[in-house]
Amino acid sequence: MIVDRCLGSQAGAGWKDISFCLEVEMAQRLAVDPAPGPLEAFLAQFDSLLVSRAQRQAIRDYVTALLQPRDRNKTLTALAEAEPGREGSLHRQVQRLQWFLSESAWDHEPINERRITLLATNENTAAHPGGALLLDDSGNRKRGHASAYVSRQYIGSRAQIENGIVAVTTCWTDERIYYPLHTLPYQPAATLPQGKRDPQFRTKGQLAGELVAQAQTAGIDFRALVADCFYGPSESPHFIAELEAAAIPYVVAVKPNTPIKVDTGGTLTPAQRVRQAGWSSRSHPGRWRPVQRRFRDGHTEAWWAIELTLGRYGPECAHRLIVTTASPATLP
Template sequence: MTARRACPPAPGPLEGYAARFDDLWCSLAQRRGFREYLAGLLLPRDRNKTLTCLAGAEPVAGAQNAAVQRLQFFLSESPWDHERINARRLQLLLTDPATAPHAGGVLVIDDSGDRKDGKATAHVGSQWLGRLGKTDRGIVTVTTCWADERLYYPLHAVPYTPARHFPKGKSDPGFRTKLQIAAALARDAQAARVPFRAVAADCAYGDQDAFRGELTTAGLPFVMAIKPRRGAWAYGDEAYSLSMPPATSRGAARILLVTGVRSRARSVTGIPPPGGPPMPSWAGGARTARPGW
């Protein structure tokens, strides 16, 4: 077998990290593209979501620069399995003592939207973009993140594809809502053996009965915001709805804690009555929520 050609190294200690992915790439061009992409993301540049910035080229005018074209080919044309790459990244995080997750952390579920003009790009549609605080044309990605009081890092990310991209719209078998994607990502984290004490999310997810039900079916406790107008969907005796301090705005939220998973559910409001089951140890301390959470 012909020996692999040496790849130009990534800057400094980044090479040691990039080299751990080399066996997942089938060509020198891919190994080089991966290193250039990592370096572009980490360098202190503005607009590091554009190819010209990632490659250190002039915006717009530098689109035909050789380094930009190499990155374009690597990201959009070169065949590679993103799930294998992400699995290797998670393996490195889970086995490194400095980043290894523990059972005291939480799994944070959220989505992030970026504005995008045109209609040709995959996953583009008119939808709510939380970053902009309005409905606009863009791409939304549902993500999971492991976090504790010391550090946090992303686990999985899946773009949401609006119904218009499917032949049968929302009734198409391939269509998935953001809530369905989020529930699947929580199960993916569980399958990857990432330890965490609870799933955390804002009221965009906490208000959804079906979503909370899927987490319960998967055996995952959760801590979520719910809007003030709602009660709490409680599971068994180990569920609590914690009212916030006197609201300073109409947007003040309430936190729902579910620590145990039971097959029967009941609807409750307020806080546990006197003489009820004790609060779970991890639920101690003050709980606050910013307006609009």
Template sequence: MSARLSCPPAPGPLEAYAVQFDPLLKTPAQRHGFRTYLSGLLLPRDRSKTLTALVGAEPLVQAQAAQVQRLQFFLSEAAWDAEAINAQRLALLAAEPATAPSAAGVLVIDDTGDRKDGSATDHVARQYLGSVGKIDNGIVAVTTLWADEECYYPLHVMPYTPEKRLAGGKQDPAFRSKPQIALDLVEQAQAAGVPFCAIVADCFYGDNNGLETALLKRGLPHVLARRGAVGRGWAPAQADHSFKDVAQALPLRAWREVIRRFRDGHTERWWAAELTLFGYGPGRPVRAICATTDRRALPELSTWYLTTNLPAPLAEIVRIYGLRNWIEQGYKQMKDELGWADFMVRSDRAIRRHWTLVCCAFAFCWWHHALQAHADDSPLPGIPEAPPEAGKKNQPRQGAAVLAAPAARRARLADPGVLAGALLARLCRHALAGRTRRAARRPEHRPRD
């Protein structure tokens, strides 16, 4: 790489997007920093998107260059409010009919982790990391995402602080478990006026009795996954002890066929049935449901055990939970292309700001595509699902670049709009038709907080 510094420009579409944040950025330097940061995040990836990469500087050699230091100051020290920036991002998405959230969508809660060395960076410790599927040294963020069959984007994010970083451990007043943080993020989504038909979460959150109780107490609709093979309470030896036991004992006539249709024309036949055990059952405040591709074998990777307080038909419950997979797709795009985990700052404030700016870059992709759709007088199509491989949660697949080939070949200072379009380039391929969804991989067991 050339030693010459080259600050990425802010081409037309990005400038039009960035100017809508100007009232929240108090000085010209902050506005320039915002544009530079987003432009760097949106450029085709040729190296980790650290501060030096975002301004086109050489790593190490030019780490002290003026442009790098200005961007460092913008991220870590400048007086701007990341929460206000995030609120404006969500307001822009809500104002655009193609991306506005509707009551047909879902609010997904989840968490994601990434490796980070040492212990000097806030929130970093040895803990379970979804990106590697095991306990390792790194940082974890709890997130919420809004999704329907046509659109999806992150709402709010909050870092998780492991008890080992707090003086009082889990008894420390500052300690918040991941489910507790998730409830805080649900409240933030409600305060932002985000509509949804249900809160959706994988079995890590679904198996947390405190979370389910809190959702029921607040009267919030939800569809939560449960681990099928785990016992739910005392029962005689000959009785069913788990969701899987009950599902295996069901007669074939108890299952209802659910047809899931996709935009490429193919369909998938699923089966769903009501389960009755330990207080769950049809007609009760909370129902238990099994959905599977094979009602006889109940294959692990395509069988869901769900609990819900919705009185909806089985097909609708299957549709709702299927939308959870969009959060995996969102993680992939933000990590593989937008530099979610590439930050090289240590403070809580700077990390939160970096994540906010990544979410702004992600939202720009939708905003830019919506403008193009308006210009072409065509509707905004849905993004296809790229289901993760069996194995580690959030594990990027080797060679599975999100960028389309033309964008990948562009020069270093390519228009950020090229990446925005490329991130959405595989529209309609394998995407869902109507209000159905493709099977999402069931998450594996992971340690509880």
């Protein structure tokens, strides 16, 4: 395409009075090596968001490598099929991927929004009102303290406190598929100048509220939000209040030792209440009911469930409390 821009010194000026004339020819984009099979048609839809050929080639190499099986963890050296350690990190393809992920100038948010739009408009992956919005945080160990957001904190994948980075994430799922939606990094108070009083500090519950709003803005339908006990009423009461104010159904875990106010004025925990359910044996289960739990790999297990009446919870109340366990006798 050729664009001519000619400016005169005054209206109606002739060619001799032209102050300058600029002609720009926009060259056609250089081709890249296509990704395998149908993956190329998918990744080509992100090309308009990447300004250089190197970026468009790198995203193809990166996504292709992520989808291929590997014998070890998918670090950059593994994705590039290079030797682990310092020697492998100097491999040309490793350096290219490192540049793309950490140095190249591209914005991850438009890329992610384009991905979600493509999923939402595909009949095989479109979110529907029968699905669930999963909320959780994920952590990764990290050495040193130079990287942003790094601090000693609880890492869920390690089930202990370690040095690392934690992010709050959302995922949409139904009985067939699941895919990630949005992610927000958690900034620990210890890494901020004023700690929890710092204007930039946000709790995981506040981040969760932002993620739910992002999912709704993206047009993601879901039947209910599902989360673990960290986002429940005892740990994140303000987040639960936001969900109820917005009339968003939710299913969140409650810690067994959470004290719940009862009509007598005292408190009782779910663990204490469930021991009053009358379990004797499998042949005399009391109010326990057998349920079949199906796991992601397809296998099933026989579990037991019971609904408790406790404080504000009950079958006729707005809030219901369900206990499930593999063994009502030992309550592991």
